[in-house]
């Protein structure tokens with residue numbers, strides 16, 4: 001499958017970031033969004049992220065095929081209006097990024113499916129709605145799947161590729177190959193579970209974090225420090241399974257040893273967490289809000305965001321973003 005031209009439907013937070021990533025990999029991008037001012041907003045966003053993308057490129061993130069007729073260029077995209085219309089037939093891969101509403105996505109997917117070539121993969125960025133919920137009006141639903149990025153997709157390597165039960169094997173492998181070709185780390189999620197995988201993990205950790213802060217066990221600032229100075233850096237290098245194997249002395253035997261050794265204690269912690277689940281009451285939400293506001297005192301959030309994104313670029317430059325291995329173990 002040769003992908004030279006990508007269609008982007010919806011250029012909000014996610015669609016605009018995908019556009020930058022695809023441009024940085026030498027692809028031609030055709031974009032559409034019905035919102036007034038969307039074209040100007042996209043242009044100014046792309047200008048703002050282009051320096052970071054150029055830095056990442058020079059770090060060795062592979063470009064598109066060397067025989068590509070397109071070189072990485074910020075001007076290699078075309079904003080064509082509210083819909084891709086007659087340009088649908090020109091795209092080799094379609095990334096849909098419209099608002100998270102089943103009715104809207106159902107209508108939009110029917111339009112896209114009727115217009116793009118039948119061999120073109122249609123990937124939805126949806127973070128919560130599985131594609132089985134919005135393919136009812138598609139003639140070729142077998143090439144529809146979820147390609148769920150982590151925000152912002154031009155910096156975060158993970159893309160969760162989530163097929164529905166009738167997505168074809170070739171659509172899955174074409175999507176995996178395509179995301180890998182633009183320096184992402186695609187992960188094939190084999191079943192349509194709510195929230196997919198990364199957001200479920202995030203929800204599990206955040207629920208406990210909310211509970212601890214709302215109960216006054218720790219402040220929001222100190223809880224954030226617990227993550228950024230321990231689990232965060234560790235898990236950025238090795239995931240929880242590999243970390244557990246190392247913690248137990250190495251190898252799968254080490255992993256099993258750790259579970260047998262620490263398992264009983266951690267089961268008590270988990271039972272305690274289940275007894276003290278965050279209750280989502282207004283009082284608890286207010287308590288969290290007040291602790292977060294203490295943490296934010298005197299800080300400029302925009303500046304912090306900018307620093308976070310700059311540091312992420314440096315971090316991925318060191319670590320690399322593509323499929324790699326740690327002492328022979330695929331990460």
Ligand SMILES: NC(=O)c1ccc[n+]([C@@H]2O[C@H](COP(=O)([O-])OP(=O)(O)OC[C@H]3O[C@@H](n4cnc5c(N)ncnc54)[C@H](O)[C@@H]3O)[C@@H](O)[C@H]2O)c1
Pocket residue numbers: 009010011012013014015032033034035038082096097098099100104108125126127128148149150151
């Ligand atoms: N924001 C995130 O952190 C995040 C992360 C991963 C995935 N997602 C998913 O990405 C998708 C887009 O989210 P977002 O955060 O970019 O939303 P957003 O509100 O920033 O952008 C949505 C864009 O879609 C446009 N739009 C509205 N109707 C449209 C139509 N009929 N056709 C084409 N475009 C249309 C809007 O004008 C807007 O620009 C959602 O499915 C969301 O779940 C979001």
